[in-house]
Amino acid sequence: MAGSQESLTPDPRFIGKKKGPGAYRKPHKRMYHFHNFARAYRSWLVPYVKSRIFSREFRPVLSFLYTDLNCNIDCHYCYTNNKVPGMTRQVAEDSVDWLRSTGCRVLAYMGGEPLLRKRFIVDLTHYAVQRGFFVYLPTNGILLDQDFIDEIGEAGVSTINLAVDAIDRRDGLPKYFERIKPQFEYLVQQEHQYGYITFLNINITESNAEDVRRLTEIAHEYGIATDYHINEPPLIRYDTFKHEEDGGWIMEEQYQVVDGVIDWLIQKNLEGYTMVNSLEHLKNMKKFIRHQLPSWPCQAGQMTMIIRLDGSFAPCFELYGDEEDWGNIYDGPKFDSIRLTERKLTCSPHCLSTCNFQGYHYTRSSLYSLQWVAKHAYAHFMGVS
Template structure:
């Protein structure tokens, strides 16, 4: 009975947070109407994943006034889903709890990505009490491997408590898994663990840093985790296996079309997809400045949360002609997939019901 109530609550919350904002955005298609936004509160991180360039330990984080202003601005634009991003957000637990509480009180579906290293029982309970809607736990392997420190064995104790408290606080849990040439069997095992514990999953294909992003801080540009021609057959087998699990009803953020597109993308083929960055999605930096996405953050002035956005559709379209050749963003690919129609949006909401 408790499980049924939990799933009904998740479905209702998903409709309110995702489907209704999507439906409203269809009536204002010429305006910037974010359905999902990424709030980067910190660049700093406590671990070193050799494929990750999405951090900078020399840059300062967001202050609370800017975080609140960002949430208020997003709400004024019709957005009801905000992801607190890093770096590693849990480096400032007290601050993050304030952001979660403020966002939740403003009617936001707040979700929190973390590598789990700093998770503890007290924070799990306080985040639940503050109204956190979803945990996105980054884990790539069962046990640590060179360049891949995000391992299930390291955070298993914290995960067990996170799962134990799920029904009490009615949050979702997802595994965020990056597919490299060193962890393909781990990906299968993590998927099985997730299924056994009613945890959703989302998958990324390990890709080289885009040329548009500053990389002075990134020390592993020559790392050997990227998928190359010698790995294609093994990666194809894994992706086919994931597609079958998707068809069997496993809860995945990724659509089947995204998993299929990964095969072409890793071979360097162009993949056409509907990118909604700067249209129905955005990226907010610690100083309150805005960008369509992580990749395009350095491409000029896109506005800020205090004065408003400066997203020009024609300019965005021209830029995406080039950047989409080397980008297969899980976030924006699937946002585009589930925002193709009201039916697709409802299908996405029902994924929340399964978790």
């Protein structure tokens, strides 16, 4: 449980002779790429095609599973509640079984920090992988160690998303690269042994434009992808949120600086840097920070969903605290299309969810859908996105 404090001291095995990115960058081995392409094809594309064929059934392609709301750091833009028990093993396994019955094959953990309960995550990953799931693990990386990296690799994790917002310590942004560099390098080093994908998850705030550029170059040097989010305040007011006034929100005086880093990312995307984000998503970030984003066809509650700690549902993590009844793993979903449409007319202009926007973008044509699958194995297969 999160209450049992894990050591934040770096694993001594990480301390040794320094090596450059070239020592970790994976060679382009055909079997590694084929393995990830095939896994993404089975887990993403086939369930998506079936969801279109059986369009009257509820068939989510991607589900987020909240295993913990507790965390070991305090990011000022985060509004998670740090004082509640984590998901039980029974609810977690029942969630996997229910998702499997719907045809879903992509399971993404959410938090909080999932690694506060490492054994829980390893066991759940093994359970889900044995049932055909593509498992996606996000972490701030602070609690990573060699034993866990090897264990989660053996369990069959598909993707490890390392959240980092700065190079060095910065006020309000405790997820910084130098803090986790040894863990990061071992993670990248072990990719080929276990077949998983590593990428950096970067939140663009009012103060980290130069960090975003440097982190992008670091990821490129190590041969991994990046995923960008534009910092956004919560859609729902949370009494537990401690940083409403200093959450790193992007104000008018920062628009020009943020525009500059977005333009730079677009150029890097065009040059072949591997990014989760489509060009359209990056371009819309400028509209979003100016509150000019029109309502867009969000896929929450249709192609994507979340499962809360108690097994209840919500359309997306922005609506985790929503009090409406959206169903649960025992009684089934209540994602009524009329209710969803009405809600999205008001919330989508205030949200630029990376996962749901990519879901909208990459399902607009069969070419885009295949390109999304290929991104799991090759850099910019079939051109830029």
